[in-house]
Amino acid sequence: xxxxxxxxxxxxxxxxxxxxxxxxxxxxxxxxxxxxxxxxxxxxxxxxxxxxxxxxxxxxxxxxxxxxxxxxxxxxxxxxxxxxxxxxxxxxxxxxxxxxxxxxxxxxxxxxxxxxxxxxxxxxxxxxxxxxxxxxxxxxxxxxxxxxxxxxxxxxxxxxxxxxxxxxxxxxxxxxxxxxxxxxxxxxxxxxxxxxxxxxxxxxxxxxxxxxxxxxxxxxxxxxxxxxxxxxxxxxxxx
Ligand SMILES: *[C@@H]1O[C@H](CO)[C@@H](O)[C@H](O)[C@H]1NC(C)=O
Ligand SMILES: *[C@@H]1O[C@H](CO)[C@@H](O)[C@H](O)[C@H]1NC(C)=O
Ligand SMILES: *[C@@H]1O[C@H](CO)[C@@H](O)[C@H](O)[C@H]1NC(C)=O
Ligand SMILES: *[C@@H]1O[C@H](CO)[C@@H](O)[C@H](O)[C@H]1NC(C)=O
Numbered sequence: 001x002x003x004x005x006x007x008x009x010x011x012x013x014x015x016x017x018x019x020x021x022x023x024x025x026x027x028x029x030x031x032x033x034x035x036x037x038x039x040x041x042x043x044x045x046x047x048x049x050x051x052x053x054x055x056x057x058x059x060x061x062x063x064x065x066x067x068x069x070x071x072x073x074x075x076x077x078x079x080x081x082x083x084x085x086x087x088x089x090x091x092x093x094x095x096x097x098x099x100x101x102x103x104x105x106x107x108x109x110x111x112x113x114x115x116x117x118x119x120x121x122x123x124x125x126x127x128x129x130x131x132x133x134x135x136x137x138x139x140x141x142x143x144x145x146x147x148x149x150x151x152x153x154x155x156x157x158x159x160x161x162x163x164x165x166x167x168x169x170x171x172x173x174x175x176x177x178x179x180x181x182x183x184x185x186x187x188x189x190x191x192x193x194x195x196x197x198x199x200x201x202x203x204x205x206x207x208x209x210x211x212x213x214x215x216x217x218x219x220x221x222x223x224x225x226x227x228x229x230x231x232x233x234x235x236x237x238x239x
Contacts, residue, residue, distance in 0.1 A: 060126035142230030143192035152232035160237035
């Protein structure tokens, strides 16, 4: 399948593979060529979707944010998403949209904000930010702080080592896992991806070790960073 944007592809992977815990690239442990050295994979069926859903596609992902200024700055500066608009819905409620440029007339991928907005409902991989500007935001808890049903956002980059060097040069960006680093079963990455201590307590130490080994292998070349609220962004290499 060819997706319009890397973010879409990973969002789709994330949603379709929710039951596989960490979004992973099947090619990492491919059994498509009957190479069974990795964990077993069940591939999706080739059964077509209900024709009534033709034209449906995953357009955006929404996060509830604690500080809209900080979040817009982060996703723009760190991941290159463009701010398309913010709607001031009421005195305290703002709703913003960001997305990567897909088009551009001269090969640079550049689009004006007006073009991005015109294309909004044909675009994929957008991120919506909902911001309620109230003093007590303690009801908002990021996935790396406390496991919830949101895991992470996935981004594809053409060169993961170059992306890591760029992230490392940004002192305010919290890198939770580097390329080649382990996926620690007690860390924030595990927390965000569904493994708080009370989940580990329900499986054996042996299986926990297996999971740690398997996820460390799957995530080997991935980077994980935290957004300003502590939500996880998984950075995967294009290959
Ligand atoms: C893998 O094995 C299955 C079951 O034996 C077979 O149907 C399939 O064609 C094989 N795939 C490849 C790529 O060899
Ligand atoms: C099977 O996959 C493993 C892990 O990716 C790889 O090291 C090995 O070379 C593969 N074997 C074959 C026969 O393709
Ligand atoms: C929100 O984030 C901005 C940019 O990081 C910062 O200047 C501002 O102080 C923050 N606001 C609050 C209420 O923390
Ligand atoms: C590409 O187009 C954009 C928008 O018109 C313009 O700002 C930019 O300078 C152009 N870049 C090149 C390399 O021509």
